[in-house]
Amino acid sequence: MKLTKEQIEELYAFTRKHYVVHYDLQTELVDHLSNGIEEQWQQNPNLSFDNALGVEFKKFGVFGFMDVVEKRQKAMNKRYRKILFRFVKEWFQLPKLLTTIAIFMGFFLVLHLKQASYVLMGSILILVAVDFYHQFKRRKKEKKQKQKKEKLFMLEAMIGDTRNGFSVITFSNVFNIVNTMRFNFSDLHSYWLALIAIAATLLCLTFYITSYVMPSKAKELLEETYPEYNLI
Amino acid sequence: MGNSKLYKGSLNTIILKLLEEKGKMYGYEITQKVKELTKGELKITEGALYPALHKLEAEGLLDVEVAKVDNRLRKYYKLTEAGEKETVNRLAELEEFIRSMQNLVNPKWSIE
Numbered sequence: 001m002k003l004t005k006e007q008i009e010e011l012y013a014f015t016r017k018h019y020v021v022h023y024d025l026q027t028e029l030v031d032h033l034s035n036g037i038e039e040q041w042q043q044n045p046n047l048s049f050d051n052a053l054g055v056e057f058k059k060f061g062v063f064g065f066m067d068v069v070e071k072r073q074k075a076m077n078k079r080y081r082k083i084l085f086r087f088v089k090e091w092f093q094l095p096k097l098l099t100t101i102a103i104f105m106g107f108f109l110v111l112h113l114k115q116a117s118y119v120l121m122g123s124i125l126i127l128v129a130v131d132f133y134h135q136f137k138r139r140k141k142e143k144k145q146k147q148k149k150e151k152l153f154m155l156e157a158m159i160g161d162t163r164n165g166f167s168v169i170t171f172s173n174v175f176n177i178v179n180t181m182r183f184n185f186s187d188l189h190s191y192w193l194a195l196i197a198i199a200a201t202l203l204c205l206t207f208y209i210t211s212y213v214m215p216s217k218a219k220e221l222l223e224e225t226y227p228e229y230n231l232i
Numbered sequence: 233m234g235n236s237k238l239y240k241g242s243l244n245t246i247i248l249k250l251l252e253e254k255g256k257m258y259g260y261e262i263t264q265k266v267k268e269l270t271k272g273e274l275k276i277t278e279g280a281l282y283p284a285l286h287k288l289e290a291e292g293l294l295d296v297e298v299a300k301v302d303n304r305l306r307k308y309y310k311l312t313e314a315g316e317k318e319t320v321n322r323l324a325e326l327e328e329f330i331r332s333m334q335n336l337v338n339p340k341w342s343i344e
Contacts, residue, residue: 005303027305028259032278034304035260061279071283075290082290228298228305 001041003034018065022154076154087209107197116185124175245326248319256310
């Protein structure tokens with residue numbers, strides 16, 4: 001006896017009820033539960049769907065799917081970092097390397113100025129303003145599409161969330177640090193300034209990649225990660 | 233069942249070894265196969281299998297394929313090239329471990 005389409009849908013609902021939010025993991029668990037239920041039916045065809053599901057779910061232990069979800073998130077973080085690193089690497093190869101060097105030199109020279117902290121704070125404010133404007137425009141566009149979309153993949157959510165969280169949190173933190181210290185950067189030794197400039201350059205690159213490059217390539221990245229992406 | 237702790241550390245190796253033999257497998261199939269091979273002695277719990285698979289996938293040792301089977305999508309796992317190499321290493325490691333264990337537990341079996 002095989003499961004019907006309706007029962008498969010019920011299984012999806014069951015995983016959602018047990019805090020499996022993302023479609024990729026839901027799909028894998030639904031197939032697993034289905035196999036288990038069908039196996040039980042082979043031995044005992046009179047068993048009800050709900051009872052068989054109960055037996056299968058128990059095998060996951062007292063915490064249900066929680067452990068699987070948590071570990072899956074951890075594994076996906078690793079993949080996200082790998083993808084990010086792949087993009088960052090591009091900026092250390094020609095021709096993008098020239099831009100990276102220019103950004104670094106920009107920071108390095110500005111840090112030598114007496115008014116360095118004001119220039120930095122001003123730039124951060126402008127950056128955040130520009131980024132807010134872009135996000136606002138994008139969200140408006142997304143709102144229209146979102147109503148149709150309920151199958152959310154984990155990596156997809158991560159690309160979106162990082163994009164939403166990164167600029168505001170990171171830059172307001174940097175802003176606060178610079179603001180409270182009112183630090184006279186130009187007093188520091190050039191080695192330190194170079195180090196700060198490197199950190200700032202890396203921060204800018206990470207921000208640009210996670211906020212603009214990865215979202216714009218989201219479709220390709222998802223197809224690469226999920227073979228089922230085009231099947232649904 | 234009681235000694236399943238002893239198997240736990242080798243779960244990844246067991247998965248790799250099975251995939252090496254069978255080509256591609258899906259999660260449920262792996263649990264069943266292990267049960268069959270060990271005559272129920274080792275029961276991979278669902279809560280342990282999927283995290284292990286996802287970790288190996290994130291490490292680039294496994295690749296996934298998805299096919300539509302009976303109204304639903306099924307995710308198959310198979311070894312990548314890196315995975316094949318790693319399987320050889322890990323099996324060698326495991327055999328080494330078994331040998332040391334034998335020496336420890338029963339020194340009479342030692343080769344020397």
